[in-house]
Protein backbone atom coordinates (compact mmCIF):
# COMPACT_ATOMS: atom_id res chain seq x y z
CA UNK A 1 0.00 0.00 0.00
CA UNK A 2 1.17 3.50 -0.69
CA UNK A 3 1.24 6.03 2.17
CA UNK A 4 2.12 9.72 2.33
CA UNK A 5 5.70 10.50 1.26
CA UNK A 6 6.44 11.88 4.81
CA UNK A 7 5.93 8.35 6.21
CA UNK A 8 8.92 6.97 8.19
CA UNK A 9 10.59 3.79 6.89
CA UNK A 10 10.21 0.97 9.39
CA UNK A 11 11.43 -2.04 7.45
CA UNK A 12 12.97 -2.69 4.03
CA UNK A 13 14.08 -5.89 2.34
CA UNK A 14 14.84 -7.10 -1.18
CA UNK A 15 14.11 -10.74 -1.95
CA UNK A 16 15.31 -12.43 -5.14
CA UNK A 17 12.78 -14.77 -6.73
CA UNK A 18 13.88 -18.09 -8.37
CA UNK A 19 13.08 -16.52 -11.78
CA UNK A 20 15.87 -13.98 -11.27
CA UNK A 21 13.57 -11.02 -10.61
CA UNK A 22 13.96 -9.15 -7.33
CA UNK A 23 11.05 -8.01 -5.19
CA UNK A 24 11.43 -5.01 -2.86
CA UNK A 25 9.39 -4.91 0.32
CA UNK A 26 9.21 -1.71 2.29
CA UNK A 27 7.03 -0.86 5.27
CA UNK A 28 6.46 2.78 6.13
CA UNK A 29 4.41 4.41 8.83
CA UNK A 30 3.09 7.97 9.23
CA UNK A 31 5.12 9.83 11.92
CA UNK A 32 2.15 10.60 14.17
CA UNK A 33 1.14 6.91 14.21
CA UNK A 34 4.71 5.97 15.18
CA UNK A 35 4.75 8.57 17.97
CA UNK A 36 1.41 7.32 19.26
CA UNK A 37 2.64 3.72 19.30
CA UNK A 38 5.80 4.73 21.19
CA UNK A 39 3.88 6.74 23.76
CA UNK A 40 1.52 3.78 24.27
CA UNK A 41 4.50 1.48 24.73
CA UNK A 42 6.22 3.84 27.20
CA UNK A 43 3.08 4.35 29.26
CA UNK A 44 2.68 0.59 29.58
CA UNK A 45 6.27 -0.45 30.35
CA UNK A 46 7.99 2.55 31.92
CA UNK A 47 6.21 2.30 35.31
CA UNK A 48 7.05 -1.43 35.41
CA UNK A 49 10.72 -0.76 34.58
CA UNK A 50 10.87 2.05 37.16
CA UNK A 51 9.31 -0.13 39.85
CA UNK A 52 11.73 -2.98 39.05
CA UNK A 53 14.78 -0.74 39.26
CA UNK A 54 13.59 0.84 42.54
CA UNK A 55 13.09 -2.65 44.02
CA UNK A 56 16.49 -3.81 42.78
CA UNK A 57 18.19 -0.72 44.17
CA UNK A 58 16.43 -1.17 47.50
CA UNK A 59 17.51 -4.82 47.63
CA UNK A 60 21.14 -3.94 46.91
CA UNK A 61 21.04 -1.17 49.52
CA UNK A 62 19.58 -3.44 52.19
CA UNK A 63 22.20 -6.14 51.44
CA UNK A 64 24.95 -3.54 51.69
CA UNK A 65 23.45 -2.16 54.91
CA UNK A 66 23.12 -5.58 56.52
CA UNK A 67 26.72 -6.40 55.62
CA UNK A 68 27.88 -3.08 57.03
CA UNK A 69 25.80 -3.68 60.13
CA UNK A 70 27.30 -7.18 60.57
CA UNK A 71 30.79 -5.69 60.39
CA UNK A 72 29.81 -2.96 62.82
CA UNK A 73 28.24 -5.54 65.12
CA UNK A 74 31.48 -7.56 65.17
CA UNK A 75 33.56 -4.46 65.89
CA UNK A 76 31.18 -3.39 68.63
CA UNK A 77 31.30 -6.91 70.11
CA UNK A 78 35.12 -6.82 70.11
CA UNK A 79 35.15 -3.43 71.87
CA UNK A 80 32.53 -4.61 74.37
CA UNK A 81 34.61 -7.69 75.22
CA UNK A 82 31.94 -10.17 74.10
CA UNK A 83 34.51 -12.56 72.63
CA UNK A 84 36.55 -14.87 74.76
CA UNK A 85 38.64 -17.93 74.23
CA UNK A 86 38.11 -21.51 75.30
CA UNK A 87 41.05 -23.86 75.52
CA UNK A 88 40.92 -27.55 74.78
CA UNK A 89 43.77 -29.66 76.17
CA UNK A 90 45.93 -31.57 73.70
CA UNK A 91 47.30 -34.79 75.13
CA UNK A 92 50.78 -36.04 74.21
CA UNK A 93 50.85 -39.80 74.04
CA UNK A 94 54.58 -40.18 74.68
CA UNK A 95 54.49 -38.15 77.89
CA UNK A 96 51.01 -39.36 78.86
CA UNK A 97 49.94 -35.83 79.85
CA UNK A 98 48.53 -32.54 78.56
CA UNK A 99 51.17 -30.92 76.38
CA UNK A 100 49.23 -28.06 74.95
CA UNK A 101 45.93 -26.41 74.11
CA UNK A 102 43.95 -25.36 71.09
CA UNK A 103 42.41 -21.89 71.36
CA UNK A 104 38.76 -21.84 70.26
CA UNK A 105 36.87 -18.60 69.94
CA UNK A 106 33.55 -18.02 71.72
CA UNK A 107 31.02 -15.22 71.29
CA UNK A 108 28.41 -14.52 73.94
CA UNK A 109 26.13 -12.05 72.25
CA UNK A 110 23.91 -10.26 74.84
CA UNK A 111 20.24 -10.93 74.21
CA UNK A 112 21.11 -13.69 71.73
CA UNK A 113 23.29 -16.03 73.78
CA UNK A 114 26.28 -18.00 72.55
CA UNK A 115 26.76 -17.84 68.79
CA UNK A 116 28.25 -21.00 67.28
CA UNK A 117 31.87 -20.39 66.23
CA UNK A 118 31.56 -22.13 62.88
CA UNK A 119 28.68 -19.73 62.08
CA UNK A 120 30.26 -16.41 63.09
CA UNK A 121 33.70 -17.42 61.76
CA UNK A 122 32.23 -18.29 58.36
CA UNK A 123 30.32 -14.98 58.34
CA UNK A 124 33.45 -13.05 59.33
CA UNK A 125 35.33 -14.76 56.49
CA UNK A 126 32.59 -13.89 53.99
CA UNK A 127 32.49 -10.24 55.11
CA UNK A 128 36.25 -9.69 55.07
CA UNK A 129 36.43 -9.45 58.88
CA UNK A 130 38.35 -12.61 59.72
CA UNK A 131 41.81 -11.01 59.89
CA UNK A 132 40.55 -8.34 62.29
CA UNK A 133 38.78 -10.97 64.39
CA UNK A 134 41.85 -13.23 64.52
CA UNK A 135 44.01 -10.31 65.63
CA UNK A 136 41.53 -9.75 68.43
CA UNK A 137 41.72 -13.46 69.32
CA UNK A 138 45.51 -13.24 69.48
CA UNK A 139 45.34 -10.39 71.99
CA UNK A 140 42.91 -12.42 74.13
CA UNK A 141 45.20 -15.47 74.01
CA UNK A 142 48.19 -13.28 74.94
CA UNK A 143 46.36 -12.10 78.04
CA UNK A 144 45.23 -15.62 79.06
CA UNK A 145 48.56 -17.36 78.44
CA UNK A 146 50.39 -14.59 80.32
CA UNK A 147 48.43 -15.53 83.46
CA UNK A 148 49.34 -19.25 83.28
CA UNK A 149 52.55 -20.92 84.31
CA UNK A 150 53.28 -23.71 81.90
CA UNK A 151 56.49 -25.60 81.22
CA UNK A 152 58.56 -24.30 78.28
CA UNK A 153 57.51 -25.85 74.98
CA UNK A 154 53.83 -26.04 75.99
CA UNK A 155 51.83 -25.94 72.74
CA UNK A 156 49.49 -23.03 72.10
CA UNK A 157 47.49 -23.70 68.92
CA UNK A 158 45.47 -21.08 67.08
CA UNK A 159 43.28 -21.49 64.01
CA UNK A 160 43.95 -19.27 61.01
CA UNK A 161 41.67 -18.61 58.06
CA UNK A 162 43.04 -19.07 54.52
CA UNK A 163 42.74 -15.34 53.79
CA UNK A 164 45.00 -14.53 56.73
CA UNK A 165 47.56 -17.21 55.83
CA UNK A 166 48.04 -15.71 52.38
CA UNK A 167 48.01 -12.07 53.51
CA UNK A 168 51.10 -9.93 53.90
CA UNK A 169 50.06 -9.13 57.49
CA UNK A 170 50.49 -12.69 58.70
CA UNK A 171 54.21 -12.45 59.48
CA UNK A 172 53.92 -9.30 61.57
CA UNK A 173 50.77 -10.56 63.36
CA UNK A 174 52.34 -13.88 64.34
CA UNK A 175 55.73 -12.41 65.20
CA UNK A 176 54.05 -9.90 67.52
CA UNK A 177 52.03 -12.73 69.08
CA UNK A 178 55.10 -14.93 69.60
CA UNK A 179 57.03 -12.02 71.12
CA UNK A 180 54.23 -11.09 73.50
CA UNK A 181 53.98 -14.60 75.01
CA UNK A 182 57.72 -15.32 74.86
CA UNK A 183 58.19 -15.10 78.65
CA UNK A 184 56.73 -18.59 79.23
CA UNK A 185 58.55 -19.95 76.16
CA UNK A 186 55.49 -21.70 74.71
CA UNK A 187 55.49 -23.42 71.34
CA UNK A 188 53.10 -21.68 68.93
CA UNK A 189 51.20 -23.99 66.55
CA UNK A 190 49.26 -22.56 63.63
CA UNK A 191 46.31 -24.65 62.47
CA UNK A 192 45.58 -23.98 58.83
CA UNK A 193 43.12 -25.78 56.58
CA UNK A 194 43.76 -27.46 53.26
CA UNK A 195 42.02 -24.50 51.62
CA UNK A 196 45.03 -22.33 52.57
CA UNK A 197 47.27 -24.54 50.45
CA UNK A 198 44.94 -24.71 47.47
CA UNK A 199 44.06 -21.01 47.44
CA UNK A 200 47.75 -20.06 47.44
CA UNK A 201 47.80 -18.71 43.87
CA UNK A 202 50.73 -16.32 44.16
CA UNK A 203 52.79 -18.34 46.65
CA UNK A 204 52.39 -15.81 49.48
CA UNK A 205 50.99 -18.44 51.88
CA UNK A 206 53.93 -20.71 51.16
CA UNK A 207 56.44 -17.90 51.78
CA UNK A 208 54.67 -16.92 55.03
CA UNK A 209 54.60 -20.48 56.31
CA UNK A 210 58.22 -21.14 55.35
CA UNK A 211 59.37 -17.95 57.10
CA UNK A 212 57.43 -18.69 60.29
CA UNK A 213 58.58 -22.35 60.41
CA UNK A 214 62.16 -21.14 60.02
CA UNK A 215 61.54 -19.00 63.13
CA UNK A 216 60.36 -22.03 65.12
CA UNK A 217 56.58 -21.81 64.73
CA UNK A 218 54.90 -25.17 64.00
CA UNK A 219 52.20 -25.63 61.38
CA UNK A 220 49.41 -28.21 61.32
CA UNK A 221 46.99 -28.99 58.52
CA UNK A 222 43.61 -28.94 60.26
CA UNK A 223 40.57 -31.06 59.34
CA UNK A 224 42.85 -33.14 57.17
CA UNK A 225 40.99 -35.26 54.64
CA UNK A 226 37.80 -33.18 54.50
CA UNK A 227 38.91 -30.55 51.97
CA UNK A 228 40.07 -30.96 48.41
CA UNK A 229 43.72 -31.40 49.17
CA UNK A 230 45.58 -33.51 46.73
CA UNK A 231 48.52 -35.35 48.22
CA UNK A 232 50.86 -33.51 45.89
CA UNK A 233 50.21 -30.34 47.93
CA UNK A 234 51.69 -32.05 50.96
CA UNK A 235 54.92 -32.72 49.13
CA UNK A 236 55.18 -29.16 47.88
CA UNK A 237 54.07 -27.50 51.11
CA UNK A 238 56.15 -28.61 54.08
CA UNK A 239 54.29 -28.61 57.42
CA UNK A 240 54.79 -30.27 60.82
CA UNK A 241 51.52 -32.02 61.68
CA UNK A 242 48.50 -33.52 60.05
CA UNK A 243 45.45 -33.03 62.20
CA UNK A 244 42.96 -35.74 61.36
CA UNK A 245 39.37 -34.61 61.25
CA UNK A 246 37.04 -35.99 63.90
CA UNK A 247 34.91 -37.62 61.20
CA UNK A 248 37.64 -40.17 60.55
CA UNK A 249 38.18 -40.80 64.26
CA UNK A 250 34.46 -41.42 64.68
CA UNK A 251 34.74 -44.12 62.00
CA UNK A 252 36.33 -46.30 64.69
CA UNK A 253 33.19 -48.22 65.55
CA UNK A 254 31.85 -48.93 69.04
CA UNK A 255 33.31 -52.44 68.87
CA UNK A 256 36.70 -51.22 67.66
CA UNK A 257 35.98 -51.90 63.97
CA UNK A 258 38.84 -51.09 61.63
CA UNK A 259 38.81 -47.61 60.07
CA UNK A 260 40.74 -48.09 56.80
CA UNK A 261 40.83 -44.44 55.70
CA UNK A 262 42.05 -43.37 59.12
CA UNK A 263 44.75 -46.06 59.00
CA UNK A 264 45.78 -44.90 55.52
CA UNK A 265 46.07 -41.24 56.63
CA UNK A 266 48.19 -42.23 59.64
CA UNK A 267 50.44 -44.36 57.42
CA UNK A 268 50.74 -41.52 54.88
CA UNK A 269 51.68 -39.03 57.59
CA UNK A 270 54.33 -41.37 58.92
CA UNK A 271 55.75 -41.90 55.44
CA UNK A 272 55.93 -38.13 54.95
CA UNK A 273 57.65 -37.74 58.31
CA UNK A 274 54.73 -35.77 59.77
CA UNK A 275 53.40 -36.15 63.29
CA UNK A 276 49.69 -36.90 63.62
CA UNK A 277 47.17 -35.14 65.82
CA UNK A 278 43.78 -36.82 66.18
CA UNK A 279 40.80 -34.70 67.18
CA UNK A 280 37.33 -35.64 68.35
CA UNK A 281 38.49 -38.59 70.49
CA UNK A 282 35.36 -39.45 72.46
CA UNK A 283 35.84 -43.01 73.74
CA UNK A 284 38.44 -45.19 75.43
CA UNK A 285 38.29 -47.47 72.41
CA UNK A 286 39.17 -44.67 69.97
CA UNK A 287 41.90 -43.52 72.32
CA UNK A 288 43.47 -47.02 72.47
CA UNK A 289 43.12 -47.52 68.70
CA UNK A 290 44.93 -44.25 67.92
CA UNK A 291 47.59 -44.79 70.57
CA UNK A 292 48.32 -48.24 69.16
CA UNK A 293 48.93 -46.67 65.75
CA UNK A 294 51.47 -44.16 67.03
CA UNK A 295 49.36 -40.98 66.88
CA UNK A 296 51.48 -38.30 68.57
CA UNK A 297 48.77 -36.02 69.99
CA UNK A 298 45.17 -36.68 70.90
CA UNK A 299 42.37 -34.26 71.59
CA UNK A 300 38.70 -34.76 72.33
CA UNK A 301 35.90 -34.92 74.88
CA UNK A 302 37.28 -38.23 76.17
CA UNK A 303 40.33 -36.36 77.44
CA UNK A 304 38.86 -32.93 78.15
CA UNK A 305 36.33 -30.48 76.77
CA UNK A 306 37.22 -26.92 75.77
CA UNK A 307 37.15 -24.68 78.87
CA UNK A 308 37.66 -21.06 79.86
CA UNK A 309 41.19 -19.80 80.62
CA UNK A 310 40.69 -19.93 84.40
CA UNK A 311 38.99 -23.34 84.27
CA UNK A 312 41.86 -24.63 82.20
CA UNK A 313 44.52 -23.31 84.62
CA UNK A 314 42.70 -25.06 87.49
CA UNK A 315 42.25 -28.28 85.48
CA UNK A 316 45.92 -28.31 84.48
CA UNK A 317 47.09 -27.77 88.07
CA UNK A 318 44.88 -30.69 89.12
CA UNK A 319 46.45 -32.93 86.45
CA UNK A 320 49.97 -32.10 87.68
CA UNK A 321 49.09 -32.83 91.30
Ligand code: C2E
Pocket residue numbers: 088103104105117118121134137159160161222223246279280281282299300301302306
Ligand atom coordinates in the same frame (compact mmCIF):
# COMPACT_ATOMS: atom_id res chain seq x y z
P1 C2E B 1 38.09 -27.06 64.66
O1 C2E B 1 39.30 -26.20 64.46
O2 C2E B 1 38.07 -28.39 63.97
O3 C2E B 1 37.97 -27.21 66.23
C1 C2E B 1 37.61 -28.39 66.85
C2 C2E B 1 36.15 -28.39 67.16
O4 C2E B 1 35.79 -29.70 67.60
C3 C2E B 1 35.77 -27.45 68.28
O5 C2E B 1 34.47 -26.99 68.04
C4 C2E B 1 35.77 -28.39 69.48
O6 C2E B 1 34.97 -27.92 70.54
C5 C2E B 1 35.18 -29.63 68.86
N1 C2E B 1 35.54 -30.85 69.58
C6 C2E B 1 36.61 -31.04 70.39
N2 C2E B 1 36.63 -32.28 70.87
C7 C2E B 1 35.56 -32.90 70.35
C8 C2E B 1 35.03 -34.24 70.49
O7 C2E B 1 35.55 -35.10 71.17
N3 C2E B 1 33.90 -34.53 69.80
C9 C2E B 1 33.27 -33.59 69.02
N4 C2E B 1 32.15 -33.96 68.38
N5 C2E B 1 33.74 -32.34 68.87
C10 C2E B 1 34.87 -32.00 69.53
P2 C2E B 1 34.14 -25.45 68.14
O8 C2E B 1 34.85 -24.85 69.29
O9 C2E B 1 32.65 -25.37 68.09
O10 C2E B 1 34.75 -24.82 66.84
C11 C2E B 1 34.21 -25.13 65.60
C12 C2E B 1 35.10 -24.61 64.50
O11 C2E B 1 35.12 -23.19 64.49
C13 C2E B 1 36.57 -25.00 64.65
O12 C2E B 1 36.76 -26.31 64.23
C14 C2E B 1 37.22 -23.98 63.76
O13 C2E B 1 37.11 -24.37 62.41
C15 C2E B 1 36.37 -22.76 63.98
N6 C2E B 1 37.04 -21.90 64.94
C16 C2E B 1 36.92 -21.84 66.29
N7 C2E B 1 37.72 -20.87 66.80
C17 C2E B 1 38.37 -20.31 65.75
C18 C2E B 1 39.31 -19.25 65.61
O14 C2E B 1 39.78 -18.64 66.58
N8 C2E B 1 39.75 -18.94 64.34
C19 C2E B 1 39.29 -19.61 63.24
N9 C2E B 1 39.75 -19.26 62.04
N10 C2E B 1 38.40 -20.62 63.34
C20 C2E B 1 37.94 -20.97 64.57
Ligand code: CA
Pocket residue numbers: 102159191222
Ligand atom coordinates in the same frame (compact mmCIF):
# COMPACT_ATOMS: atom_id res chain seq x y z
CA1 CA C 1 41.47 -26.47 64.70
Ligand code: CA
Pocket residue numbers: 222223243245246279
Ligand atom coordinates in the same frame (compact mmCIF):
# COMPACT_ATOMS: atom_id res chain seq x y z
CA1 CA D 1 39.70 -29.58 63.22
